């Protein structure tokens with residue numbers, strides 16, 4: 532089968548053996564990949580981990596083989612969308628809702644990765660993190676289930692509720708999903724980005740306001756003006772740069788929360804001790820979704836409470852390298868790699 536291999540910052544299309552159910556004792560399913568979204572985390576791995584791997588986890592596919600058929604929820608021919616990690620739900624991490632720290636969560640994955648013509652999906656996945664594609668959504672729309680679920684988890688961890696004002700820094704595809712997730716949890720949301728078109732897009736996607744970033748002082752004063760001179764209750768950092776960290780510290784209210792949703796290079800200046808201490812700030816991280824977040828994401832997309840149409844640009848598997856370049860250079864907001872031919 533055609534497989535996109537990532538190695539040393541390059542993509543090679545190679546012919547690899549298709550996964551075979553007979554290789555797995557407790558079986559599962561073979562899924563023909565229709566398409567797969569390109570995630571920011573794929574790009575981080577592409578740039579910073581040179582070892583050979585198959586990227587891609589935001590998969591939409593069709594079940595072509597399933598064994599044993601005790602997974603009564605699914606049958607051959609079903610169109611599905613999935614999450615790639617499954618927590619055990621009973622270890623200490625899971626009991627404390629740190630599902631993405633669970634050992635099983637880290638060990639479970641689809642094989643070999645979403646940028647291939649076929650993948651193996653385990654029984655654990657079928658039971659917990661695989662969902663049918665609603666008929667009224669197209670493949671590209673439902674491929675947002677996993678990234679939206681990541682945002683839902685972040686919004687839950689930051690305790691967004693009615694009466695809170697959140698500021699989303701960075702209006703890439705994750706920022707645009709994050710703002711809509713805030714709205715789904717009844718919070719108010721302001722978006723901010725350097726790129727004019729993205730600011731306009733946020734305004735069309737139900738953000739209460741969206742502003743273009745000028746510089747730390749000007750823009751943080753504007754945020755203060757918009758929030759009764761307090762600052763935002765919650766800040767979602769979907770963009771990682773030291774400028775963005777300073778901007779977040781300036782724009783958050785005393786006693787407020789900053790939720791980190793991006794990785795930054797290791798040598799970058801971080802959050803300052805005394806801001807956190809004297810201003811009683813909460814700094815939180817949020818990484819990857821639980822099966823419950825995936826289910827809620829699936830529901831919000833199905834009910835069109837979160838609008839994702841037109842956020843993605845389609846590329847073929849052969850164009851994966853180009854899709855990565857275009858995403859890095861901000862030419863593309865979100866890439867969707869269409870793998871099966873119509």
Ligand SMILES: [Zn+2]
Pocket residue numbers: 570571572588589677678
């Ligand atoms: Zn993702």
Ligand SMILES: [Zn+2]
Pocket residue numbers: 618619620621622623624625633634635636
């Ligand atoms: Zn666990």
